[in-house]
Amino acid sequence: MFFFVTFFYNMTIILKEGVTKKSMYNIELNELFSHVKPIIFKLMRSYFIQLWETDDWLQEGRLVLYNLIESNPELRNNQKKLFVYFKTKFSSHIKDTIRHQESFKRKLNRLPYQEISEVSHRIPEKGLVLDDFVAYQSIIEELKPYLTTKEKSQFKALLRGERFSGRKSLLRKLKPFFIDFQ
Template identity: 25%
Template sequence: MDKIETILKNIEPIIMNCRKKTNIPSWQLDDYLQEGMIIALEMYHQLLLDPPDDDFNFYVYFKVRYSCFLIDQYRRNMAVKRKFDQIDYCELSEAFYLFDQNQDVSENVMYNLLCQEIHLLLSPEERELFEALKNGQKIDRNQKFRIKKKIIEYIKRFW
């Protein structure tokens, strides 16, 4: 395997770790990997032109540079002048359709377990209203508020 291929393979865990620490809302996994590889290739070409001292660790330098890049991107995306581009909230009925598209298997399992626990928590009438919300049906806002309050109180016990 070529040296650059080895470097690109070895930086993937660093990219995943930095992704957990700095989550940019509009980015997918491919965006993180692509930007990480671009930065690694730029660093590699710089090192070919100007070799560093003997005790230089490429991966440490990459992690610092990549994490700073992600912080800059996060700040740029979350700037006040770009707030109008962001979603203020996600309607409950919309959130139930999004869960399997952008989440991995473990997140889907946790989501399904939480839904099962919520079903045990709610009364039969509230369960029907909860299912109606999941299906995008309109319900009375007072009933919606009571269900939401009950679910939030349940979740707060674990945080």
């Protein structure tokens, strides 16, 4: 019983059950691939495909080269023609992939987006939200008439984060005004 199995990277051909042979085709394909790698890298700089890394680009380049050699075996002997054919075929393949990626139906295949509007109040933020800031400023304005001149200067030092004598007593006096901000 004869059957043929081709593994892409290995290019091992099984001729009979249990008998394997390395193909000369593998060596030739790897050599041709090393010649067309610069084309792949150039196109990689020109186009962006989501979630593709360098290995993905190289794998797609190998596949396109393999299919090109299978459909046009005469390209093995003519490198100039191979370069032109490969560049055209590979750039078309990349453009098709980008078209596939950008199509309206495939918009859901993009990186995950989560709607957070319902739980945004649980996300910690630096500083105060605008309405809290306005309420804070209005409390400070209401507080000023209740403070003496010395307490006002201590309060300004407190806002700057400075340390001073009488800090604890000032904080105790201000605590009822800022009960909503705990």
